[in-house]
Amino acid sequence: MGVLRRGAVVSDPFKSGFASFVGRPNAGKSTLTNALVGQKIVITSDKPQTTRTVVRGIVHRDDAQLVLIDTPGLHRPRTLLGERLNDLVRTTWAEVDVVAVCFPSDEKIGPGDRFIVTELAKVRRTVKIAVATKTDLATPERIGQHLLDIQALGQETGTEWAEIVPVSAVAGDQVQLLADLLVGLLPEGPVLYPDGELTDAPEELLVADLIREAALDGVRDELPHSIAVVVEEMGLREGRPEDKPLLDVHANLYVERDSQKGIVIGRKGARLKDVGSRARVSIEAMLGTPVYLDLHVKIAKDWQRDPRQLRKLGF
Incomplete structure (x- = not known):
């Protein structure tokens, strides 16, 4: 922008x-995305591998538009689904302006973190920052040591951190500072999305994720990976007055085995x-x-390992 008149501010x-x-699964990536956008657009859970799709959250500011991409956690894959999720992460790294690696402050840096940063070091051109997440769960001494450990990991792997910043998405500590730092690293550019748009993910995908989030709550450890949700049909019910709309959602919740179907449905259907x-x-x-939500539980046998089933379920 140029100077418009004598004395005008540029x-x-x-x-x-x-x-x-x-970051590794459950490092606080989704919670941080929601905090920066200012609204829940990404599901969160204490179960690893909650995020399976790349959801774009859009932060609108007077000086910038920051588009956040929340990727699945990079991990050592045990299934075809796991391999595809990892491919999604690596593709994303190469295409964005900044990659922010999340390290939870209440946990020591481990092999999973080292694996991710080593892989990320291979992506040469992308700017990298480190975020110490969940600072509300750690003492000041622990956070101080954590920041030193993050710096040391960067040196070990040949990764140059443009910034290392501690934040708590839950408490709101330094979230605004992180937004400012990320914006500072972006290139000059035009508005990419209309004002007020918070995500470009289709509503059916967001709805399916919210159903899966509810289904993940309280299930046994082996079950979360086996749950997939597909919204088969979604639309406003016809014949309703304009001031009393009703959205009909028909969705199928898929599991891999008959025994899992029983767990999800629960005694006399109580859990479902x-x-x-x-x-x-x-x-x-x-x-x-x-x-109006119509939910059914179906079996897609060993879908995480079956290319045909993965395609049907949107992976």
Whole structure:
């Protein structure tokens, strides 16, 4: 932007670009994405591998538009699904302007972190920053040591951190500072998305994720990986008055084995009913419309290892 008249203030050029949060599963990436966007667009869970798709969250500012890409956690894959999720992460790294690696402050740096940073070091051109997440769960002494460990890991792997910043998405500590740092690393560019748009993920995908989030809550450790959700049909019910809309959502919840189907449905259908009611509340909160949710549980045998089934389920 040029000078318009004598004495006028020269505005900084508008910036726009993409930043990706990466890290091992459950490192706080999704919670951080939601905190920066200011609204829940990415599901969170204490179960690893909750994120299976790349959801773009859009941060609108007067000086910039920051597009956040929340990737699945990079891990050592045991299934074809795991391999595909890892491929998704690596492709994303090469295409964004900044990669922010998340290291939870309440845990020591381990082999999983080293694996990710070693892989990331192979992506030469992308700017890298380190984020010490979950500082609300650690003492100041622990955070100080954690920051030193992150710096040392960068030196070991030949990774140059443009910034190392501690944040707590839950407490809101330094989230704004992180946003400023990320914007500072973006190139000059135009507005990429319309004002007010918070994500470019299709609504069906967001709804499926919210159903899966409700289904993941309280299930046994071996089950989360086996759960997939597909929204088969979604639309406003016809014949309703404009001031009383109702969104019909018909979705299938897939598991890999008959025994898992029993766990998800629960005794006399109680668990599935609970999953449905909690998912419905989340969907209504996100879309701002009353929802009728029709949920069915189906078996897709060993879908995580079957290319045909993976395609059917959207991977």
